[in-house]
Amino acid sequence: MASTHHPARSIPRRLAVVVTATVLGAGLVVGSAQAEPDRADAVAQVEQAFNAAAAVNEEVNQLTSDIASAQASIAALDAEIAEIQADYDEQRDALGSVIAQQQIDSPLGTTASLFGSDDPTSFLEGLSAVQAFNSSQAEALDAASSTADDLASRQTQLxxxxxxxxxxxxxxDTKQAEVQDAYDAAQAQLSQLDEAQRVQFDTANTTSLPANPGAAPSAFSGSAIDFALSRIGVPYRYGGNGPDSYDCSGLTKASFAAAGVSIPRTASAQYSASTKVSMSDIRPGDLVFYGSMSHVAIYLGNGQVVEAPSSGSSVRVTSMRSDFTKAGRFG
Incomplete structure (x- = not known):
């Protein structure tokens, strides 16, 4: 019986194997190409989550600052009210005493007593005295009325x-809960990143800015830098003011306070209070800010900053990120 084997038919089979392998290989390449954007997207989402938490934290910091300011104003207003109340009580008692004495001396009234006088000179003198008395009483009443109005105004303010x-x-309280929820969610996302993604997260969006030749920090800016560098390794905590933990604006405020310079508590307030500086003109000791005002750091020079990072890491020195788009200077 003749053989049924046909060598020619084996060629398509081999081609099919090659084509299949090629397609699979291409699929692997495509899959790898798709993985990179997915990896970058995952890292970007984690960054956005931490930035969102940091932004709400800055709102909490501002509210905390407002609360402290309101409490101080209330204490000062309480003292003013007590002082005004004492003045009012004194004026009221004085008027009451005068009116009571007047009733004792002239039950029918001073003017009625004058009309009973037969001596014209005494009458005129007495009339002048009554007019002076009435004028004095009117001024006293006006003063008491003004004090009462002032007291009422202060009480309304209070x-x-x-x-x-x-x-x-x-x-x-509400926003603090939001911060915690946002932070927990960001940490959960961070824990899902693989090792390569974690490395990318730690080094994402870094860019080197040219050093400013000859530009040196002022004396107090240098002191602020020294303090911030001395805090490297101290844990980040939302709302942290030190010395055991810091958030971003808590670290910058504490650093400048150590240098003898008082700056506001929050990133946005620090930027508003500073002298604005172009990013191309920054020098060591300047504060650099995210455009969203959710983060602030101290510029060290050579494209590096010292910061309390919103990602929950400890105080560190790191490269400038492209998110830093604004700068301010004190002194």
Whole structure:
């Protein structure tokens, strides 16, 4: 019986194997190419999550600052009210005493007593005295009335401040819970990154800015830098003011306070209070900010900053990121 083997038919089979392998290989390449954007997207999402938490944290910091300011204003207003109340009580008692004595001396009234006088000279003198007395009493009444109005105004201010204080406290509590939820969610996302993604997360968006030749920090900026560098390794914590933990603006405020310079508590307030500087003109000791004002750091020179990172890491020195788009200087 003739053989049924046909060598020619084996060629398509070999081609099919090659084609299949090629397609599979191409699929692996495509899959790898797709993995890179996915990896970058995952890292970007984690960054956005931490930035969102940091932004809400700065709102909490501002509310905390507002609460402290309101409490100080209320204390000062309480002292003013007590002083005004004492003045009012004194004026009221003095007027009461004069009126009571007048009733004792002239039950029918001073003017009625004058009309009973037969001596014209005494009458005129007495009339002048009555007019002077009435004028004095009118001034005293006006003064007491003004004091009463001032007292009422201060009491209204106190009520408004107290109401705002309670509203700010409630808002701060709500936003603090938001910060914790956002931070927990960001940490959960961070824990899902693989090792390569973690490395990418730690070094994402880094860029080197040219050093500013000859530009050196001022004396107090140098002291601020020294303090910040001394805090390397101290844990990050939302709302941290030191010395055991810091958030970003807590570290910058503490650093400048150590140098003898008082700056506001939050990133946005620090930027508003600073002298604005172009990013191309920054020098060591300047503060650099995210455009969203969710983060602030101290520029060290050579494209590096010292910061309390919003990612929950410890205080560190790191390369400038492209998110830093604004700068401010004190002194």
């Amino acid at each position: 009520e408004q401040l107290s109401a705002q204080l309670e509203a700010d406290k409630a808002d701060a």
